[in-house]
Structures are given as C-alpha cells and as structure tokens.
Amino acid sequence: xxxxxxxxxxxxxxxxxxxxxxxxxxxxxxxxxxxxxxxxxxxxxxxxxxxxxxxxxxxxxxxxxxxxxxxxxxxxxxxxxxxxxxxxxxxxxxxxxxxxxxxxxxxxxxxxxxxxxxxxxxxxxxxxxxxxxxxxxxxxxxxxxxxxxxxxxxxxxxxxxxxxxxxxxxxxxxxxxxxxxxxxxxxxxxxxxxxxxxxxxxxxxxxxxxxxxxxxxxxxxxxxxxxxxxxxxxxxxxxxxxxxxxxxxxxxxxxxxxxxxxxxxxxxx
Numbered sequence: 001x002x003x004x005x006x007x008x009x010x011x012x013x014x015x016x017x018x019x020x021x022x023x024x025x026x027x028x029x030x031x032x033x034x035x036x037x038x039x040x041x042x043x044x045x046x047x048x049x050x051x052x053x054x055x056x057x058x059x060x061x062x063x064x065x066x067x068x069x070x071x072x073x074x075x076x077x078x079x080x081x082x083x084x085x086x087x088x089x090x091x092x093x094x095x096x097x098x099x100x101x102x103x104x105x106x107x108x109x110x111x112x113x114x115x116x117x118x119x120x121x122x123x124x125x126x127x128x129x130x131x132x133x134x135x136x137x138x139x140x141x142x143x144x145x146x147x148x149x150x151x152x153x154x155x156x157x158x159x160x161x162x163x164x165x166x167x168x169x170x171x172x173x174x175x176x177x178x179x180x181x182x183x184x185x186x187x188x189x190x191x192x193x194x195x196x197x198x199x200x201x202x203x204x205x206x207x208x209x210x211x212x213x214x215x216x217x218x219x220x221x222x223x224x225x226x227x228x229x230x231x232x233x234x235x236x237x238x239x240x241x242x243x244x245x246x247x248x249x250x251x252x253x254x255x256x257x258x259x260x261x262x263x264x265x266x267x268x269x
Contacts, residue, residue, distance in 0.1 A: 001064055004089040009019060009073075012064035013037070013057040013086055017048030024043075024053040025267050026095040028083060029122075030103030033192070034185060036063030039173045040100075042249055043254050043256055044188075050255045050260040055095070057086050057101075063176075068182035074191025076198065087117060096266055098122025098212075100257075101222060102106035105198045114201040120210040124241035124248070125222035126230055128198055134220045135197075139189050146186035153182040204233045210269075211237040212262040214255065216244055 003010045014037065015219075018024060025119040027047060029040050051151050058065040059079050080264035083106060087095060097107045104126040111118045127135055146153060157179035165172065211234045214229025224241065231239035240258055242248065248255040 004067075004086060006060070006085045009060055009066040009068065011057060011060060011066070011082055011086065013055065015090075016044040016054040016056070017052050023051070023267075025051060025263065026053045026055060026087075026090075026092045027122075027263060028055045028057070028087065028092075028095050029098050030079075030083065030097075030099030030102060030106055031059070031062065032101035033097075033123075034062065034177060034180060034188065034252060035173065036176060038063070038176070039249075043259070044182075046256045047260055047263065050263070052260075052263055055086065055092070057083065059106075061184045061188040067181060069183040069187050071187045071191035074188045075081060075106050075195030076109050076111075076192070076193075077195065079106045080113060083110055084114055084117065089269070090191065093117065094119050094123065094262060096120045098124070100124040101127060102192075108198050108204060108207070111209065115207065115209070118209055120212075120262070121207070121234075122212050122214075122262065123227070123230060124214040124242075125216070125219070126198070126213070126226050127222060128226040129201075130223050130226045130229070131221055132197065134223075136193065138221060139193055143186050143189040143193065146182040147188065150182040157181070168254065171256050201229075201233055204230065205235070208235045210262070210266050213237050213239045214242050214248070215239070216242040216247075220244070 001012045001176050003012050016190050031037050036058050040056055047054050061067050090127040094117055097110050104123045106123050117209055160175055161179040162177055213231045217224050217226040242255055247253050
C-alpha cells in the first residue's frame with residue numbers, strides 16, 4: 001500500500017484509473033467517519049472506467065493510516081490539510097474533490113482553504129447545522145463507550161476480526177468498522193466533536209465551483225434538508241436526491257452515472 005508522510009505520521013492511499021498523460025482528470029474521493037477508503041472501491045472502479053484518475057486515502061486514525069490516540073490530531077481542518085498534502089505528494093495541482101459524510105465536510109474545508117486547487121466538488125450526505133444535535137446525541141455516547149469500555153470493545157473487536165472473508169467488499173467493511181481499536185476511535189470522535197463541523201454558510205456561498213450535491217431522506221444524521229440548504233448556498237450546485245445510502249454503491253444505479261457525467265462536464269470546460 002503506497003504511503004506518504006504527513007506531520008510525522010504515515011498515511012495510506014491508492015489510485016485507480018489512468019495516472020499518466022495530459023488528461024489525467026484527478027478525482028480525490030474521501031471516505032466517511034470511522035470507515036476507510038475501501039468503502040469507495042466500487043465507485044472508484046466505475047469512475048476509473050470512465051477515464052478518471054481516482055485517488056483514495058485513509059485519513060489519519062482510519063484504515064491503514066497511523067492511528068494516534070489523542071484528539072489533538074483530529075478535526076475537519078486537519079483532515080483537509082492531509083488531503084492537500086496527498087495532492088502535493090502526488091504533484092496534483094488541481095483536482096475534483098469529493099466525499100461522503102466526513103469526506104463531504106472535508107471537501108468543504110479544502111474548498112474554503114485552497115480554492116485554487118479545486119476544479120469541482122462532489123458532496124454526498126453532508127453533516128451541517130441541522131444535524132448537529134443528532135450527531136452529538138450519537139457520537140457523545142459512542143465516544144464514552146470507546147473510552148470507558150475499551151477492554152470489552154477490544155476483546156469484541158478481536159473476535160470480529162477473526163471472521164473469515166465473505167463475498168463482496170461490504171462484509172469486510174462492516175468487520176473492519178466493528179473491529180476498530182477503541183482508543184483512536186474515541187480520539188477521532190472527540191476531536192471532531194470539539195472542532196468546527198464545516199465552514200460557515202457565508203464562506204460556503206463563496207465556493208464558486210461546479211458542485212454535485214447528493215442527499216437522501218430517512219436519515220437523521222444526514223438530513224436531506226442539510227443537502228438542500230447546501231445546494232442553495234453553493235453558486236453552481238446541482239442537487240440529486242438518492243433513495244438511500246446504498247444506491248450509489250451497488251450496481252446498477254443511476255447515481256454513479258450521474259457522478260461520472262458530472263466529472264465529464266467539469267473536465268470538458
């Protein structure tokens with residue numbers, strides 16, 4: 001697994017699709033909270049087949065990247081710096097940036113801090129102002145559980161990790177999520193809870209780049225109202241409503257085609 005060094009830590013990444021030539025069309029695709037880059041493998045392969053260079057990474061504290069056990073290393077702005085650090089490492093001066101949930105919010109941070117590096121943005125299931133209370137009600141108890149019941153959760157995780165491989169990537173993703181080390185998991189959640197969730201709406205209104213926003217109903221952590229509000233704030237946004245979280249991740253579906261078409265449009269200008 002390729003790695004690069006950031007602030008003394010090792011961060012894992014991988015690439016799908018073409019990596020040479022004048023028309024690389026780089027797309028940095030970022031994962032959700034406590035997940036890893038592997039949950040984007042299917043989507044990355046679909047987009048790579050359409051001529052895109054898809055770059056996946058594990059944020060610090062996730063997947064195969066280093067996992068320090070202090071919350072000081074985790075917040076949206078630090079994750080954004082890691083993503084830009086990967087772009088620098090790969091000598092990518094400009095890319096389409098996107099992600100799901102945590103990755104969506106990090107996308108907004110990158111666009112706020114280095115807009116000159118952003119060709120367009122893809123936002124799926126953002127967690128913004130309307131989700132704050134629900135997010136706190138979920139993540140605070142989970143943080144306490146990771147911290148106070150660490151021996152039990154570590155024992156549980158070791159047994160989950162021993163489950164044999166099953167067909168498809170999603171059983172492995174679930175096993176990886178349930179077998180996480182509780183100490184860095186608590187630190188990740190603590191750091192996010194004590195940092196800002198996203199750039200201020202007045203800053204989001206200045207993000208004048210092509211944007212594809214995807215939201216769906218029946219999700220209290222990622223309410224459709226947040227996606228709708230963000231689509232109104234971003235000057236060049238297009239909103240697409242999905243039926244559920246899994247629609248983009250199992251073939252056949254129209255959402256991966258919509259994203260591929262969006263990338264075609266962005267790079268054709």
